[in-house]
Amino acid sequence: MEEHGQMEKPLSDLIDIIHFTEEELQKSEEKYRSLVKNVRLGIFRSKPGSTGRFLEVNPAMEEITGYSRDELLSMNVSDLYVRPEEREAVLKEIAAAKGKVTKELNFRKKDGTEIVVSDTKFAARDNTGKVVYFDGIVEDITERKRAEEALRESEEKLRRVLDSSPNAITVTDLNGNIIECNQVTLDQHGYSSKDEVIGRSAFEFIAKKDHGRAMENLKKTLEEGSVRNIEYTLLTKDGREFPAELSASVIKDASGNPISFVAITKDITERKRIDEMKSIFITKVTHELKTPITSIKGCASHLRSIDSGELKEDMGKMLEIIERNSERLLKLTNDMLDLRMIEEGKFKLKRETVDIAKMLNESIQEVLVLISKKNQKLVIEIPEDLPPIPGDSIRLSQVVYNLLSNASKFTPDSGCITVRAKVYDVKIFVEVSDTGMGINREDLKRVFDLFPDVKKPDYFKGVGIGLNICKEIIQMHGGEIWAESEGEGKGSRFIFTLPVR
Amino acid sequence: MAKILVVDDEPDILEVARIILEKKGYEVITAKDGNEALEKVSASKPDLIILDIIMPRKSGLEVCKILKSDPETASIPILMFTVLGRNRDREQGLKAGADDYLVKPFSAEELVNIIKKHLATP
Numbered sequence: 001m002e003e004h005g006q007m008e009k010p011l012s013d014l015i016d017i018i019h020f021t022e023e024e025l026q027k028s029e030e031k032y033r034s035l036v037k038n039v040r041l042g043i044f045r046s047k048p049g050s051t052g053r054f055l056e057v058n059p060a061m062e063e064i065t066g067y068s069r070d071e072l073l074s075m076n077v078s079d080l081y082v083r084p085e086e087r088e089a090v091l092k093e094i095a096a097a098k099g100k101v102t103k104e105l106n107f108r109k110k111d112g113t114e115i116v117v118s119d120t121k122f123a124a125r126d127n128t129g130k131v132v133y134f135d136g137i138v139e140d141i142t143e144r145k146r147a148e149e150a151l152r153e154s155e156e157k158l159r160r161v162l163d164s165s166p167n168a169i170t171v172t173d174l175n176g177n178i179i180e181c182n183q184v185t186l187d188q189h190g191y192s193s194k195d196e197v198i199g200r201s202a203f204e205f206i207a208k209k210d211h212g213r214a215m216e217n218l219k220k221t222l223e224e225g226s227v228r229n230i231e232y233t234l235l236t237k238d239g240r241e242f243p244a245e246l247s248a249s250v251i252k253d254a255s256g257n258p259i260s261f262v263a264i265t266k267d268i269t270e271r272k273r274i275d276e277m278k279s280i281f282i283t284k285v286t287h288e289l290k291t292p293i294t295s296i297k298g299c300a301s302h303l304r305s306i307d308s309g310e311l312k313e314d315m316g317k318m319l320e321i322i323e324r325n326s327e328r329l330l331k332l333t334n335d336m337l338d339l340r341m342i343e344e345g346k347f348k349l350k351r352e353t354v355d356i357a358k359m360l361n362e363s364i365q366e367v368l369v370l371i372s373k374k375n376q377k378l379v380i381e382i383p384e385d386l387p388p389i390p391g392d393s394i395r396l397s398q399v400v401y402n403l404l405s406n407a408s409k410f411t412p413d414s415g416c417i418t419v420r421a422k423v424y425d426v427k428i429f430v431e432v433s434d435t436g437m438g439i440n441r442e443d444l445k446r447v448f449d450l451f452p453d454v455k456k457p458d459y460f461k462g463v464g465i466g467l468n469i470c471k472e473i474i475q476m477h478g479g480e481i482w483a484e485s486e487g488e489g490k491g492s493r494f495i496f497t498l499p500v501r
Numbered sequence: 502m503a504k505i506l507v508v509d510d511e512p513d514i515l516e517v518a519r520i521i522l523e524k525k526g527y528e529v530i531t532a533k534d535g536n537e538a539l540e541k542v543s544a545s546k547p548d549l550i551i552l553d554i555i556m557p558r559k560s561g562l563e564v565c566k567i568l569k570s571d572p573e574t575a576s577i578p579i580l581m582f583t584v585l586g587r588n589r590d591r592e593q594g595l596k597a598g599a600d601d602y603l604v605k606p607f608s609a610e611e612l613v614n615i616i617k618k619h620l621a622t623p
Contacts, residue, residue, distance in 0.1 A: 297606040302609040321517060
């Protein structure tokens with residue numbers, strides 16, 4: 001009997017506690033008012049079984065379910081459940097348990113709306129241990145669940161914003177220890193998981209030489225609220241350095257106290273590379289401009305300074321030099337314009353029928369002056385019956401001119417230059433070979449790059465635009481171009497193919 | 502008549518310099534790279550050398566150092582071609598022992614005047 005008595009106690013105790021609490025709270029501070037209003041605990045005693053009914057309910061139960069006390073007492077408890085069969089399973093679990101069991105359940109109110117409740121039950125047993133009835137507390141947690149869901153969604157949204165940012169975003173505490181970061185941060189530094197990053201000092205990701213500046217900027221950020229576009233050398237997981245630009249600002253709490261930093265970093269390797277290319281380009285173009293201008297200026301000033309009687313003697317030679325160097329300047333200008341067109345995607349080919357043999361012979365005529373000036377031998381092996389191909393004959397002759405003038409330029413006096421063409425399979429092969437300085441194996445591909453390198457072997461003389469344009473033109477014709485050489489001093493072969501329709 | 506060696510890897514610049522200087526009565530020899538320049542110096546013993554800096558095989562700076570450290574050739578005046586706006590070239594040239602420099606592009610008068618300045622008897 002003692003056991004039974006003990007089991008009866010909780011309900012009345014509980015009601016007392018709730019009443020007491022409510023009164024106390026109502027009397028207490030303003031800030032508790034909403035809490036009291038929102039914490040509405042339904043209290044009940046119910047019978048087991050699928051047709052089990054409520055034995056007792058408190059007023060909060062009426063409010064939670066929308067049913068009156070009388071209605072509640074005369075209905076099956078399971079009818080409150082959205083899935084009535086669920087009650088049997090819950091009761092079984094409680095019967096098997098020693099103490100109270102708390103479950104989240106879906107109830108349907110009288111007006112049909114679904115609510116989520118937190119339901120805590122105790123089983124009251126008779127002498128044999130059989131469950132006589134249940135005592136329980138029900139709290140409507142629909143709003144709380146909704147708020148939790150909203151918070152989860154909001155966090156998810158923030159996460160998505162962080163992860164879809166093209167820049168690395170990192171949040172640190174005021175000491176610079178990382179609290180949060182996005183995927184780009186991990187990618188940028190070569191880490192696969194956040195666990196490897198969070199909790200570590202941001203300084204571990206900055207090159208040692210920049211630590212002093214980073215510390216100063218941390219102070220500056222705190223004082224001024226933010227810093228913008230500061231260049232640092234950052235480190236990847238495997239110790240590789242890369243240049244980055246960082247902007248940071250202070251995050252403050254509601255009362256304006258700084259609590260953390262947020263930093264946005266951007267890998268500027270590519271921008272640095274472009275800057276460097278730009279400066280290489282300017283250096284090379286300046287040199288390429290100055291050389292012909294030197295010849296022209298020398299000629300012009302000489303012709304001006306000598307007596308008109310002597311003029312005739314030097315005039316022919318000098319005018320020839322002036323003309324040749326003007327051509328050279330014009331070609332440089334055209335190459336630069338072509339380059340711009342290619343970069344802007346505006347480089348277009350004419351579609352006409354090209355007689356390859358004719359095109360080759362015309363291009364050869366243009367470089368004959370250069371070749372004969374250096375006493376070089378020219379061998380031509382071009383069959384008459386090459387099939388016509390669709391393409392742009394001016395652009396193709398530009399390629400041939402480039403290859404031939406390079407061959408002449410990089411071949412010593414009295415060397416030999418050969419132009420061959422043949423059809424094989426469904427392609428025309430055109431080959432320009434020379435007995436000149438040759439190309440190192442590792443540079444065979446690189447010679448077609450734009451501005452290949454400053455620390456160059458001699459064959460990178462020039463701006464480094466011509467072969468790049470050749471590659472572009474041949475590829476636009478659906479062909480291929482490549483270079484072959486046995487090595488430095490052993491001559492080179494430039495070959496391109498064009499598909500026969 | 503004084504003998505002048507002009508060294509540059511641009512054939513047209515060599516030709517222009519040759520025409521201008523021959524007209525003034527100088528004997529002109531030319532070389533297309535650093536190694537050829539050294540060969541021509543020992544073979545022809547020029548009275549003055551004009552050297553371009555950027556050249557294949559051996560740069561003008563290297564050639565200048567070699568010639569200035571050899572007692573046989575140290576007294577031959579060396580003029581370096583430098584490119585306008587590149588002060589570093591000028592400094593490096595003077596450091597390598599060059600006697601003077603001539604900025605490219607140059608006029609016929611500038612070329613002749615600087616040579617006269619460094620040759621006691623033209």
